[in-house]
Amino acid sequence: MRFSVYQISRKGGREKNEDRMGYCYTRDSGLFALADGMGGHPEGEVASQLALQTMAALYQRDARPTLADPLRFLQDAVMAGHHQLLRYASEKGLIDTPRTTIVACIMQGNAAYWAHCGDSRLYFVRGDKLVARTRDHSYSELQQTLATVVPLNDRYNRNVLFTCLGSPGKPVVDTAGPLLLQEGDRIMLCSDGLWGTVEDDVITRYLTKHSISDAVPELVEEALRNGGVKCDNVTVLAMEWESAANEDQPNVSTDNLGDAVFASTIQASVGNGMGPGDTADADDLDEAEIERSIREINEAIKRSARGGHKT
Numbered sequence: 001m002r003f004s005v006y007q008i009s010r011k012g013g014r015e016k017n018e019d020r021m022g023y024c025y026t027r028d029s030g031l032f033a034l035a036d037g038m039g040g041h042p043e044g045e046v047a048s049q050l051a052l053q054t055m056a057a058l059y060q061r062d063a064r065p066t067l068a069d070p071l072r073f074l075q076d077a078v079m080a081g082h083h084q085l086l087r088y089a090s091e092k093g094l095i096d097t098p099r100t101t102i103v104a105c106i107m108q109g110n111a112a113y114w115a116h117c118g119d120s121r122l123y124f125v126r127g128d129k130l131v132a133r134t135r136d137h138s139y140s141e142l143q144q145t146l147a148t149v150v151p152l153n154d155r156y157n158r159n160v161l162f163t164c165l166g167s168p169g170k171p172v173v174d175t176a177g178p179l180l181l182q183e184g185d186r187i188m189l190c191s192d193g194l195w196g197t198v199e200d201d202v203i204t205r206y207l208t209k210h211s212i213s214d215a216v217p218e219l220v221e222e223a224l225r226n227g228g229v230k231c232d233n234v235t236v237l238a239m240e241w242e243s244a245a246n247e248d249q250p251n252v253s254t255d256n257l258g259d260a261v262f263a264s265t266i267q268a269s270v271g272n273g274m275g276p277g278d279t280a281d282a283d284d285l286d287e288a289e290i291e292r293s294i295r296e297i298n299e300a301i302k303r304s305a306r307g308g309h310k311t
Contacts, residue, residue: 001028001254003107004240006212007265008220012193012231018044018100019191019235022266024056026065027257031055033104033266034189034237036120038164047098050088051081051165055104056266065259070106071175074115078102078165078173082117085166099166103134103189106177107241112187113177118164121195123188124179128208130200132179136192137163137172183242186212193232194223212238 011017018037023030035051037044055077059067067073081102089097101118114122119136138161163172186207195203198219206215216236223234257263 001025001030001107002242002252003030004212004251005032005238006216007235007237008216009233009235010193010220010224012224012227012233013229014039014231014233016045017233017235018048019193019233020045020048020052021189021235021237022052022056022264023237023239024059024063024262024264024266025252025254026063026262027254027259028065029063029067029070029106029108030239030254031059031063031104031106032187032189032237032239033102034120034191034235035100035102035165036118036191036193036233036235038099038101038118038161038166041096041099041166042094043098044100046088047085047100047166048102050084050098051078051100051102052266054081054084055102056264060262060264063262065257065261066108067106070108070111070113071115071177074104074106074113074175075173078104078115078117079171082165082167082171089166097166097168099164101161101164101191105187105189107181107187107239110181111178112181112185112241113175113179114187115173115175117171117173118161119192121190121192123190123200123203123207125186125188125204125207126182126184128204130204132176133200134174134176137161137174181241185241186238187241188212188216188236188238190237191233191235193227193234194219194236196232197223197226207238212240 007021009017009019021034023032033052033055035048037048058077058080062073085098101120103116103120103122105112105114105122116134119138122134124132165171206219216238220234220236224231
């Protein structure tokens with residue numbers, strides 16, 4: 001398996017950056033994920049980080065070196081992140097639960113699978129065409145879908161989400177795939193800080209006409225310019241499938257990895273001090289160990305937040 005990857009996150013005009021992103025991979029499978037902690041609720045940066053940590057820990061446990069059922073894994077891992085947020089709020093005695101959106105993609109074999117909850121998006125580009133895009137869980141997108149069937153009243157704030165992780169009700173999780181991959185296919189995950197100020201046709205044009213190492217930073221800069229002084233956090237994670245070696249574009253080849261090797265740029269909840277990009281044997285993780293490690297990392301996140309978040 002070979003892919004190029006490029007990721008960037010900018011704080012924009014917000015007090016702190018509550019977006020989180022990262023990827024994990026084994027010899028024959030890759031997980032890419034992005035979460036956007038929601039303002040108006042406590043500890044958005046904890047919510048997004050906890051959702052990714054939970055998914056990464058479960059991926060390390062289950063990808064040996066492939067997932068038996070990628071779509072089921074994505075559904076279960078997103079829901080596990082939701083339940084971890086509810087548990088976290090209960091343990092901390094919080095009046096409100098930290099909340100986050102999430103979008104995640106599995107590339108395995110020669111296919112892509114993805115899932116999302118909320119309005120963090122996935123774009124799939126092949127050649128010069130936008131092949132697929134996730135549909136936001138917002139009243140705006142809902143109205144576009146159902147306008148001819150059940151028109152929504154104008155009194156609704158159409159940008160408000162009707163589901164997310166950490167919500168009182170069961171989250172809506174949409175999944176898609178498998179979609180067979182071809183050499184040069186590009187998949188981009190992003191927070192609403194990007195698509196909220198940059199139109200889909202512009203995003204598609206950048207992704208089709210430039211390498212991801214050029215397209216991603218240019219898109220982020222355009223979003224920051226368009227968003228102005230109050231611009232939201234802008235976070236993007238993009239990958240190109242079976243890309244040719246390019247000095248300007250980070251390239252990952254997993255062909256020489258052993259069956260039990262796991263690598264991650266997400267702070268892994270394994271309790272052994274593993275850092276971003278480190279590799280480890282994929283030992284079985286029981287639920288207690290996952291939860292204990294997540295709590296330890298969350299305390300570090302809170303200490304960092306109190307000292308100010310820098311991007």
